Amino acid sequence: MSGQVQGPRVPFHKAVSEALKWEMENDENVFVMGEDVGALGSIFQTTAGLHQQFGEERVRDTPISESGFVSAAVGAAMSGMKPVVELMFNDFIGVCLDPLYNMAAKNAYHSGGGQAVPLVLMTSVGGGYCDGSQHSQSLYATFCHMPGMKVVAPSNAYDARGLMHAAIEDPNPVIYMFHKMLVGLGWYGSVKMASIPVPNERFTVPIGKAQVKREGTDITLVGWGVTLHYALQAAESLSDSGISAEVIDLRSLVPLDMETIMASLEKTGRLIVVDEDYKNCGVAGEVLARISESNLSALRSSPRRICFPDIPIPFARPMEQFARPSAEKIVGTAIAMLEAA
Structure with missing residues (x-):
């Protein structure tokens, strides 16, 4: 239980990056890709420090082509890798929906359970900071409506880390949706109670449990x-x-x-x-x-x-x-x- 953890408060974005760091250190099949996830560490700082530690082979900055890099991530997952791909804003799902709902979500079914797709799609949601209609939506139901994918939405740093470990561990594609106001970066607005103590170790929060x-x-x-x-x-x-x-x-x-x-x-x-x-x-x-x-x-x-x-x-x-x-x-x-x- 997150309320039982003692120690300093950890920002949401740091909890995510620490989870990714642990997984990459302990499983060479895990890698990260997306726009600005490299030297910048993502505009949300969810991949901060990873590029310096693991290099450009495992922390891949991509062109501004969501359909291209999401398709590449799905293919990598089908080939036995464990990609964590960041779709910067969930509003951009329209240009990369086909590889997700026609390939990633259905591949285990099409293969009779023989070929899993251990893909994590990490994406931001939400408004509240005046970024207009194409960068402020929370398209939860869009993802939830498509069978074959799990969908998680952590509210605090403890669950952010635990659910990321669980998502990477899961053989199914997992959509990991985080609200911009929770990440702990001031220009998005900040919910202070999202930053709470988090163990500096691997633990999982069960997917599917409120x-x-x-x-x-x-x-x-x-x-x-x-x-x-x-x-x-x-x-x-x-x-x-x-x-x-x-x-x-x-x-x-x-x-x-x-x-x-x-x-x-x-x-x-x-x-x-x-x-x-x-x-x-x-x-x-x-x-x-x-x-x-x-x-x-x-x-x-x-x-x-x-x-x-x-x-x-x-x-x-x-x-x-x-x-x-x-x-x-x-x-x-x-x-x-x-x-x-």
Whole structure:
């Protein structure tokens, strides 16, 4: 459990780079590739120091051709290597989707389980820093919709390291999605609570297992990535009003841990899911749908989702912040749900 670790706080980006360093030191098949991952260490500093230690053969700066280097990574994985490829912004998935969903995701099925694709696609998500509609999306559902790939979304440095080790270890392709506001670089905005103590050793966080971050009895708040922190902030505010909120960090979106959510809902009877992806056909909607199919009687009121509206993400800061999920929106929704009961 991340809360039991002692020591200095570690930035999210350093936790990722330390995980990659350990894996590369201990497995010569692991290598990194992507735009600016070499001498620069990635614009997110997730590969900082690796180029100096391992050289350009194992830390490969690529041309600005996502379709080219993602295809190359898929081919390398099919050949027995373990590439970690950084897609700088998840918004760029449109130009390299074919090798992912037609090759990487399906190859184990096509080969009857005979040929795995141990690929990690590491990509940033999220807005909040005024970078416009083509660099600010959180396209979780786009990846979750395609069978054959696992999808993880850590909310803090501990899970960032543990999930990276688990992703590299996994024989399946894993989409590793991190929010820019968590990496610990000021110009993206920073969520301070994402930087927490992390053991300087190899450990794994299980893919497909959510975590209860705060226990409560009145309402369940579900988030992942940056929305987990909004849920925790909201829970703290709600406690001042005498409302006890339980907070769950999904951590993994595929597989989706519905058991942990349902166990919480059995206690609270009320649910809000907070997702920075678009509302239409999103992960939040999937959670609500699975609850309605499996145990609708656990609900004391209609579940709610707080998502980004189905519009292009505005560039102007006031408009972008107005549209994004927030702790304030969660608090208002939760109070309204309880007052209507």
